[in-house]
Amino acid sequence: MPVISIGNLVKTFGAIRALDGLDLHVEQGEVHGFLGPNGSGKSTTIRILLGLLRRDSGDAQVLGADPWRDAVRLHRRLAYVPGDVSLWPNLTGGEAIDLLGQLRGGLDRRRRDELLHRFDLDPTRRCRTYSKGNRQKVAIVAAFSSPVELYVLDEPTSGLDPLMEAVFQDEVRRVKQAGATVLLSSHVLAEVEALCDRVSIIREGRTVESGTLTELRHLTRTAVTVETARPVSGLDVLPGVHDVHEVDGRTHLEVEPAHLDELLGQLIRFGVRALTSTPPTLEQLFLRHYGDDPAAAATGAPAAAAPGASAAAAASGAPTVSSSDADVQADAPQGGAR
Amino acid sequence: MSALTGTTRLARLVLRRDRIRLAIWILGTPLLGYALAGSVAGIYPDQEARLGYATTSASSLVARAFNGPIHGTDLGAVVVAETYVTLALIVALLSTFAVTRHTRQNEETGRAELLGANVVGRYAPLTAALLVIVVANALAAVLLAVALVGAGLPLAGSVAAAAAIGGVGVAFTAIAAVTAQLSVTSRGANALAAATVGLSFVLRAAGDVLGEQSADGTRVRSAWPSWISPLGWGNQVRAFDGERWWVLALPVALLLAGVALAYALAERRDQGAGLIAPRPGPSTGAPQLLSPSGLAWRMQRGTLLGWAVGVAVLGFSMGIAGDEFNDMIDANPAAAEAINAMGGGADLIKAYLAAMLGLFALTIGAYVVQALLRVRGDEADGVLEAALATAVSRTRWLGTQVLAATLGAVALLLLAGVTTGLGYGIVTGDPLGEAVELGGAALLRLPALLVIAGVVTAIFGLLPRWSVVLSWTTLLVFLLLGQLGAVLELPQAALNVSPYTHVPAVPAADPAALPLVVLAAVAAALLAVGVAGFRHRDVPS
Ligand SMILES: Nc1ncnc2c1ncn2[C@@H]1O[C@H](COP(=O)(O)OP(=O)(O)O)[C@@H](O)[C@H]1O
Ligand SMILES: [Mg+2]
Numbered sequence: 113m114p115v116i117s118i119g120n121l122v123k124t125f126g127a128i129r130a131l132d133g134l135d136l137h138v139e140q141g142e143v144h145g146f147l148g149p150n151g152s153g154k155s156t157t158i159r160i161l162l163g164l165l166r167r168d169s170g171d172a173q174v175l176g177a178d179p180w181r182d183a184v185r186l187h188r189r190l191a192y193v194p195g196d197v198s199l200w201p202n203l204t205g206g207e208a209i210d211l212l213g214q215l216r217g218g219l220d221r222r223r224r225d226e227l228l229h230r231f232d233l234d235p236t237r238r239c240r241t242y243s244k245g246n247r248q249k250v251a252i253v254a255a256f257s258s259p260v261e262l263y264v265l266d267e268p269t270s271g272l273d274p275l276m277e278a279v280f281q282d283e284v285r286r287v288k289q290a291g292a293t294v295l296l297s298s299h300v301l302a303e304v305e306a307l308c309d310r311v312s313i314i315r316e317g318r319t320v321e322s323g324t325l326t327e328l329r330h331l332t333r334t335a336v337t338v339e340t341a342r343p344v345s346g347l348d349v350l351p352g353v354h355d356v357h358e359v360d361g362r363t364h365l366e367v368e369p370a371h372l373d374e375l376l377g378q379l380i381r382f383g384v385r386a387l388t389s390t391p392p393t394l395e396q397l398f399l400r401h402y403g404d405d406p407a408a409a410a411t412g413a414p415a416a417a418a419p420g421a422s423a424a425a426a427a428s429g430a431p432t433v434s435s436s437d438a439d440v441q442a443d444a445p446q447g448g449a450r
Numbered sequence: 451m452s453a454l455t456g457t458t459r460l461a462r463l464v465l466r467r468d469r470i471r472l473a474i475w476i477l478g479t480p481l482l483g484y485a486l487a488g489s490v491a492g493i494y495p496d497q498e499a500r501l502g503y504a505t506t507s508a509s510s511l512v513a514r515a516f517n518g519p520i521h522g523t524d525l526g527a528v529v530v531a532e533t534y535v536t537l538a539l540i541v542a543l544l545s546t547f548a549v550t551r552h553t554r555q556n557e558e559t560g561r562a563e564l565l566g567a568n569v570v571g572r573y574a575p576l577t578a579a580l581l582v583i584v585v586a587n588a589l590a591a592v593l594l595a596v597a598l599v600g601a602g603l604p605l606a607g608s609v610a611a612a613a614a615i616g617g618v619g620v621a622f623t624a625i626a627a628v629t630a631q632l633s634v635t636s637r638g639a640n641a642l643a644a645a646t647v648g649l650s651f652v653l654r655a656a657g658d659v660l661g662e663q664s665a666d667g668t669r670v671r672s673a674w675p676s677w678i679s680p681l682g683w684g685n686q687v688r689a690f691d692g693e694r695w696w697v698l699a700l701p702v703a704l705l706l707a708g709v710a711l712a713y714a715l716a717e718r719r720d721q722g723a724g725l726i727a728p729r730p731g732p733s734t735g736a737p738q739l740l741s742p743s744g745l746a747w748r749m750q751r752g753t754l755l756g757w758a759v760g761v762a763v764l765g766f767s768m769g770i771a772g773d774e775f776n777d778m779i780d781a782n783p784a785a786a787e788a789i790n791a792m793g794g795g796a797d798l799i800k801a802y803l804a805a806m807l808g809l810f811a812l813t814i815g816a817y818v819v820q821a822l823l824r825v826r827g828d829e830a831d832g833v834l835e836a837a838l839a840t841a842v843s844r845t846r847w848l849g850t851q852v853l854a855a856t857l858g859a860v861a862l863l864l865l866a867g868v869t870t871g872l873g874y875g876i877v878t879g880d881p882l883g884e885a886v887e888l889g890g891a892a893l894l895r896l897p898a899l900l901v902i903a904g905v906v907t908a909i910f911g912l913l914p915r916w917s918v919v920l921s922w923t924t925l926l927v928f929l930l931l932g933q934l935g936a937v938l939e940l941p942q943a944a945l946n947v948s949p950y951t952h953v954p955a956v957p958a959a960d961p962a963a964l965p966l967v968v969l970a971a972v973a974a975a976l977l978a979v980g981v982a983g984f985r986h987r988d989v990p991s
Contacts, residue, residue: 159835159988162838164835164988164989165989166986166987166988184843188841194832196832197832197836198833198836200749200833202748203739203748204732206731206732206734206735207731207735207736208735209735210734210735210739211735212836212840214735214741215741215742215840215842217841234730235733235734236731236732237728237730237731238728240635241634
C-alpha cells in the first residue's frame, strides 16, 4: 500500500488555482523527490498532506488515512520540516526541539543529542537570534529525533552549508534504512540525485513527470556528436533522431535513448573517428520542465543543448567512444519558496 | 569615506519609511494638546474652580504621583497638570520605539548589512535616525505651542510647556540611542528604554510626592528624585508660573551626552553585535513547558506580570484616592454628579468604586484581546503551522489559548478588586473586609470579559485576516459606548451592544445573576462558533 496517494488533487485560493489535478504516489520505504519551480504547488500539496489545508476536490491518503479528518492520529506517525521555519522567538533552540518532539508524541533523547552535535547547533540560544540556516537545523533535528514512519520535508536544506548538507543526507539515509518513507521537496539537484529513489516533477499544480531518475533520463534525448571519415547522410529519417546539423565537419544530433542502437548501426557505415554521447544532465532534465514554455516540456525537446566534450577525443584521430556522465551541479537553480 | 557619509540619504529613507507615522506623531500631539486644553478650560472656567483644583492637587499625594507638581492657578498650569504626564509618556515611547526601529531593528533584520555594503559611514545610520527623530520632536513641539496659544493660553507659558514636552522626547531619543547599542535584539533595546521610561516615572512620582507644598497651598516644590528623571524636568520648567528656561538645557545636554556615548559604543562593537551578550537559556525543555498549556503560560507570563504590576499599582492608588475623593465631592458637586452618572447609585463612594472596577474591567478587556491575538500572530509568523503539524488538535490548541487568556483575566480582575479594596480599606480602617468585598465585586465583571474572548475567538475562526483590526475595533466600540454612551444620549439599544452595559455595577448596585448567565451563554456560543470556524478553515490563511 502506498504511503502517500494523491489523485486529481485540486486546491484554489480565491482566483488562484494552486493545484490543478495533481497526482503523487509515494511507496513505503522510498525517498521520493518532489520537484517543481517556485509557486508550482509543492508547499500547498504538503500542507494538504498534513491536514493544514483543506482540499477542494480529489483524493488524498496518507498512511491509509484521510489527512484532514485523521490529522491528529496521523501526526503521531509523521514528522514535518516546514519550508520557511519560524519558531517561538523566546524559547531556546533546545526547548523548541523538545516541545515539537513532545507535542508529536515523544522523541529519542539520545538521537536528539547526537543530532545537535552533528549539526553543530547551540541549543542554549534563543530562537530569535538564530539565522535561517540555524532555524532550519532546529526543525530538522526535531523531525529526525522522532522515530516516525513518514518524514515530510519541504525544502529542508535551502539554508544549510555543504557540510551540513552532507549530515542531512546521512540522516535521510539512516531513516530510510530504518524503513521510513521520506517525501523530500528540494531544489538542490545534487541532493535529489544522491537521495531519491523516485521523483515527481510538478508544474503549475500538475504532475508532469514521475519515475526513477533513470526512467526520466530515458524520456529525454541524448546529445551525440560524431566525426566520420565520410560525410554522413540519411540520419534524419531514422526513427527517434532529431535536430541533425553539421558544424566544422562534425555532426551534432539528438537521439531518443530507445533508438540509440539503430543510430549507431547507421553511423558505423560512415567510418566513425570520434563519438561523444552526452546523456541529459539532471539540470537539463529539470530545466526542461521548469522552463517557460510548457509546450516544449510536453514534447520532450531539451531546453538547453548538451555541452559536447568531443573536441579532445576527435583530435586523437582514432575512433573513440566517450560518454560523459550526467554531472550535476550543486548550485543549480535554487530559490526561496515564497 | 567619512564616518557620516550617506547620512542624508539614510535620513531620507527613514522619512520615507515612516512618513505616515511621523505625520500622525507631529500632527497628533498638538491636536491632542489642543483638545485636552479646551476640555480643561471648560471644566475649570474661573479662578475659583482653579484655586480649588490647585489646592487639591497640591495636597493630594495621588494627584502629585500621577499628574506631577502643580504650579499655581493659571489656566495653563491646570492644563499642564492635567495633560503633561500623558503627553510626555506618549512622546517618550514614540521616540524610543522610533530610534530602535531605525537602528537596532535594521541590524537585527539584516537590512543594515545591505545598506552598510553601500557607501555608508559607520555613524551614518544612527545619525540619520536621530536627526529625523529630534527634528520630529522639535516640529511637534512648535505645533503644540501654536495649538496651546490657539486654545487661548499665554505665549511664554505655551512655548515653555511645548518645549518641555519636546525635551522629554529628545531626552528619550538619547536614551534609546544608547540602549540600541547595548542589546542585540530590538525587543531588548525597546525593553531597556521602556524600563528607563518607567524608572523615570517612578523617580518623578517619588520626587513629587516627597516635595513640599508652598505656603499659599497652590504649588508643589519637588524633591530631588524629580531632578534625576528626564520626565521630571518638564515639570521643573514651571510653564505658566515664572518659566525657568534654563531647565530646557538639561534634555539638550542629555542628547549630546547620549549621542557621544552611542557613537563611542558603536565604535567598539561589530555590526549586529551588542554589549549585552544574550544570556544562554536552558538547552532542554523543562517538562512543564512541553505541552500546549505549558507553552501558553510561558508565552503569556511576561505580559501578565507587566499587567499585574500596572493593575496593582493603579488599584492601590485608586483605592487610596477613594478617601480623598470623599473630601473632593464635598468641595465639587459637579464632579459628584459625573461620578454618579458613571456608576449610577445613591452612595457616592460606592459609585466611585464601582466606576473604578468598571474601568478596570474595560482595561483588562485589552489584556484579553492582546493575549488571544497571539494565536493570530503565531499563525501569521508560521509557528502555528509547525505546532498543528504535531499531534495536537486544533480544538485543544485554541481552547488552551482561550483558557489561558481567561485565567489571566480572572487573576487581573481579582488583583484589581483586592488592591483597590486594600488601598481604600487602609485609609478607612478595614483593609481585609474591603479587599474581600471588592475582589468579589471585580470578579462579577468576568462574564463581560468572556464575551470579549468569545468575540476575538469567533473573528479568529471566521475572518482570520481581520483578527487584529476587528478585535481592537470591537473593544474600542465597547469602550466608547461605556464612556460616551450616556453623554451622547445614545439609545439603550445601542448601549446594549456592549457586554459591559449588562454587568451590575457592584458595589453600587446589587449583584444580579440573570445578566451574568446570559453573558456567559453568549460567550459560550461565540467561542463555539470560533472553534468550529478554526477547525474548518485553512491554516495558515
Ligand atoms: N494562502 C495562500 N493564499 C493565496 N495564494 C496562495 C496561498 N498559498 C499559496 N498560494 C499560491 O499557490 C501557488 C502555489 O504555492 P506553493 O505551494 O507555496 O508553491 P511552492 O511551494 O511550489 O513554491 C502559488 O501561486 C502561491 O502564490
Ligand atoms: Mg514552497
